[in-house]
Amino acid sequence: MKYRSEYIREKKETIVYLGEKETDYNLDHIFDCGQCFRWEKESDGSYTGIAFSKIANFSIIDQNLIIKNSEEGDFEKIWYNYLDMSEDYGHIKETLITNDKTGIMEDAIKVGKGIRILRQDTWETLISFIISQNNNIPRIKKNIGDLCRTYGKPSGVYKERKFFEMPDAVDLAKLSEEEINPLKLGYRSKFLIDTAKNVKEEGNIRQDIGSYMGVGPKVESCIRLFGLHEMDSFPIDVWVKRVMNRLYGFNEKDVKGMGDFAKVTFGEYAGVAQQYLFYYVRVLEGK
């Protein structure tokens, strides 16, 4: 553990001292950069959500990361890994800025300097990004929330609110398209059930993620980046096309050119670069 932490039993609270690394942490950047869909901002600026069956509330105050609703050991067992706290984002940012001679990445990092690539559950990421296709972020959040609330195991209650886990492949494989019609997932329902059936039958998630119904190149690269922590994976969606077109001068249709550029310029950290750019262009556009 690179960080000093303290657990306060009577408050069910963990305090993690970030020190000078605080600059590599920003909850808005982390939870609002489109990588996750199950965290909501509270009126006090903190974020509440669920991951790996644990409900938590995060805030950052005076160089401290505060984890509310935590049990003793949750930080070491769950959140240290989930928040990718072993990774040195200062080094990643320096590398990306040095390698991108245009200065665009430097500007993007100024805006989204506290982004981290969460180490999310692969199955949840697979389902989430099947739902994400040709969809917008608020509705993706609603769709996933509805799915978990309707078919997921209750995980607990925090501040009078119930939280539910992502239903597993066995549970989703039982469902029919007609049955989940009220969730209004649209044509994605079929992909979701088909994928669940395959994962159930095969007993694990395939290496060839793109062979699932509803998983094309973009969704696959999101699952690799967010669900398998392949940091060089560079998902190209409408927003990345936009930033590559408007700031880097690529033709909007030249997806191959964008991918090649990212691989050469951003290398092993292309996925992190993609998140800075995604967040940046959305801020520029007023989201």
Add this chain to the structure above:
DNA sequence: TTCCAGGTGGCAT
């Protein structure tokens, strides 16, 4: 009304 959103599968070249 039309366009858009973290696109993809199916089909025709």
Add this chain to the structure above:
DNA sequence: ATGCCACATGGA
């Protein structure tokens, strides 16, 4: 291999 286009849904 590449180019269209239909596909559900809801907000702007």
